[in-house]
Amino acid sequence: MVVTGTRLRDQSTWDLALAALTLSTAVVAAGFEVTRWVAGRRRRHRDSPAA
DSSP states (O other): OOOSOOOOOHHHHHHHHHHHHHHHHHHHHHHHHHHHHEEEEEEEHHOOOOO
16 A cells, blocks of 8 residues: 555554544443443342342
């Protein structure tokens, strides 16, 4: 692949920015899923009949 007019340093910066965006999106999604899981466990525990 030939890229004209773009320095390697510029490309690396964009690659790093995209990687950071992807990683931060994954972290937010994982945090949301953990929060949902904990809320579900608490709800099930609270709603279960006392033995």
